[in-house]
Amino acid sequence: MDKRLKEEEKKFKETELLKSIPGISTFSALVILAEIGDVNRFPDEKKIFSYAGLVPSINLEIKFIMGI
Numbered sequence: 052m053d054k055r056l057k058e059e060e061k062k063f064k065e066t067e068l069l070k071s072i073p074g075i076s077t078f079s080a081l082v083i084l085a086e087i088g089d090v091n092r093f094p095d096e097k098k099i100f101s102y103a104g105l106v107p108s109i110n111l112e113i114k115f116i117m118g119i
Contacts, residue, residue, distance in 0.1 A: 056077050056078060057077070059081055060077050060081065063084055065080070065084055066081060069084070086103070087102070
């Protein structure tokens with residue numbers, strides 16, 4: 052599997068950038084790229100974050116703050 056990951060890693064220059072984030076491995080970087088696809092289809096980073104589920108909804112924030 053490591054050999055296959057290395058082969059796939061070479062196909063995508065973005066893997067190195069993603070791997071510069073602490074905790075992101077080659078495997079994780081490839082999964083992120085597979086999920087997001089072409090980043091140019093998003094008009095800005097907020098849309099990517101929202102697509103990836105990294106932007107909490109207001110309801111979740113209120114529940115967290117109120118301890119519900």
